[in-house]
Amino acid sequence: MALSREELIQAVSSQMPAKRWKHTQGVMESAVILAEKYGADPVKADIAAILHDVAKYWPVAEMEAVIRDNGLNAELLSHDKQLWHSEVGAFVAERDYGVSDSEIINAIRWHTSGRVGMSLLDKVVCLADYIEPGRDFPGVEHIREQAQRSLEEGLIAGFDSTISLLLSQRRVIYPLTVLSRNDLIAQLHN
Ligand SMILES: [Fe+2]
Numbered sequence: 001m002a003l004s005r006e007e008l009i010q011a012v013s014s015q016m017p018a019k020r021w022k023h024t025q026g027v028m029e030s031a032v033i034l035a036e037k038y039g040a041d042p043v044k045a046d047i048a049a050i051l052h053d054v055a056k057y058w059p060v061a062e063m064e065a066v067i068r069d070n071g072l073n074a075e076l077l078s079h080d081k082q083l084w085h086s087e088v089g090a091f092v093a094e095r096d097y098g099v100s101d102s103e104i105i106n107a108i109r110w111h112t113s114g115r116v117g118m119s120l121l122d123k124v125v126c127l128a129d130y131i132e133p134g135r136d137f138p139g140v141e142h143i144r145e146q147a148q149r150s151l152e153e154g155l156i157a158g159f160d161s162t163i164s165l166l167l168s169q170r171r172v173i174y175p176l177t178v179l180s181r182n183d184l185i186a187q188l189h190n
């Protein structure tokens with residue numbers, strides 16, 4: 001059974017610290033603005049934004065169990081745990097919150113890494129996650145400026161900032177993030 005928007009908000013906000021819920025509200029706001037600007041469905045953008053970090057505060061062992069027990073992308077388990085909540089969130093959006101719309105599920109699933117061939121809704125939610133009003137990491141203003149030009153320019157700036165940070169910290173880069181960025185550049189040149 002699908003939950004109402006109000007029920008979803010209640011269910012999701014009660015599983016996270018107030019700070020993360022405030023971030024989620026910012027993503028909801030930015031996702032709707034981007035959807036309206038770039039022709040995506042603002043209602044779907046709003047629902048995907050509400051749910052995008054639903055699994056962010058799950059214990060690592062529970063995320064791992066959901067991934068293993070349900071045949072989800074187990075390759076993620078050998079990468080940064082920060083990537084797991086997107087996969088788990090997409091799964092529980094459907095199983096526990098009755099979301100059946102595959103565009104919404106995909107936007108949740110790919111909101112951290114992106115993917116090759118991101119949908120319009122994937123782009124909106126992923127970029128909103130970078131630029132929501134509460135974000136204040138170094139370089140966020142540049143991403144916000146690029147987001148005014150196009151979803152692709154905004155996302156390239158976003159992924160560049162993520163990749164640069166990982167390089168500077170000598171951390172592993174999830175290959176799909178690089179492939180997503182390269183694909184967006186190719187899209188701009190087509
Ligand atoms: Fe997230």
Ligand SMILES: [Fe+2]
Pocket residue numbers: 023027052053129
């Ligand atoms: Fe987020």
